[in-house]
Amino acid sequence: MKCVDDFRLRLGKHELVPIMIGGMGVDISTADLALEAARLGGIGHISDAMINTVADRRYDTKQVKEKLAFYKYNVHNEDKSSVKFDLGRLVEATKLHVEATMRRKQGSGLVFINCMEKLTMNAPKETLKVRMSAALDGGIDGITLAAGLHLGSFALIEDHPRFRDVRLGIIVSSVRALSLFLKKSARTGRLPDYVVVEGPLAGGHLGFGMDWAQYDLATIVAEVIAFLKAEQLDIPVIPAGGIFTGGDATALLEQGAAAVQVATRFTVTEECGLPAKVKQEYFKANAEDIVVNEISPTGYPMRMILGSPGIGDGIRPNCEAYGYLLDANGKCAYVMAYNREVAAHPGARKVSVMDKTCLCTHMRNFDIWTCGQTAYRLKDTSQRLGDGSYQLLSAEHVFRDYQFSSDNKVVLPESVAV
């Protein structure tokens, strides 16, 4: 019986174990996690979501505090359009994170960065250009364009000296999105080096509507492979979403996929950036606790654990400190929902906002527990310790389980004495 290790992913001169750990913002896919994937011969992702916050935490900068101090006058103002990101600071934060990560890289694998278009940051084009250019300057091996159609993203970096030889990929959920992207990017004379096809069972934001359950990953992957063949384009296709075992991955590789992108199983590893308590919530989740809702201000449905403290919370918007989801007009759907509730409840000390969430604040505080649909199976990948908690796994253990298991079994970790 075949296993993932019988396959290799070729990206230019690189020959890789065909396992890619997906980007998980905000610093859930940490440098440590990405570096483990690279050390083991695969691909890991860091993320540039809320990079100023990540820089403060990891590299002792004071960017959030300084931004808040600068815009303090606006905290009680409903209009957030004047709150802008300092592009120089954005470059500084991105380079700090990328350089510190790449300096520590070992092994034959690669480290990419996940860049989401939906982080519009009150100046979508300018901020995305700076984010991607700074990552290239910092020496990142590749950029995965995520959460958006990215119709103009290649053009934003086409003048960068590394544009032709850095690995560039895009996440899509349909042939239509891929075909649009290829059409709009053609002008730059460059194709993506890989295409991640994300199905409806993935974590984070979904590239589907609330009818996501009608779609199926294997079918979309087959459609994308057929489309690329018809267009005579030799671009590796990397499925993602709901690939829980080595056997799931092998089936897709046998179907013509070049690698797989996985994430949920790594949320309960030591290297993952979630707090230890939250990792236990992921272990404990049952199937009925995993929901897809529309509370993300991005407009995309998002999957999360029902007990996430950020659901229904009516915190005052923190755009002066964060503001990553302010659109080109300085608007965010949460700010509007919050203002509506405040107006409807004059004098209330605290309001509840059910239809939207302050995603910046709650992702920063690990209070929105986004996960893939298979998170309810995480409890079957570990064992309980004497105190009733689940044993955390090492990223190496999970990676090797994907790489070498030849059926749908999951290898449990060695017991630790408690």
Ligand SMILES: Cc1cc2nc3c(=O)[nH]c(=O)nc-3n(C[C@H](O)[C@H](O)[C@H](O)COP(=O)(O)O)c2cc1C
């Ligand atoms: C906790 C978590 C956070 C995620 N955050 C992001 C993100 O910031 N950007 C992104 O493109 N995808 C994000 N994803 C999606 C993953 O990168 C990946 O494509 C997907 O979850 C793979 O499916 P799986 O989790 O079933 O293995 C996230 C997934 C999880 C579980």
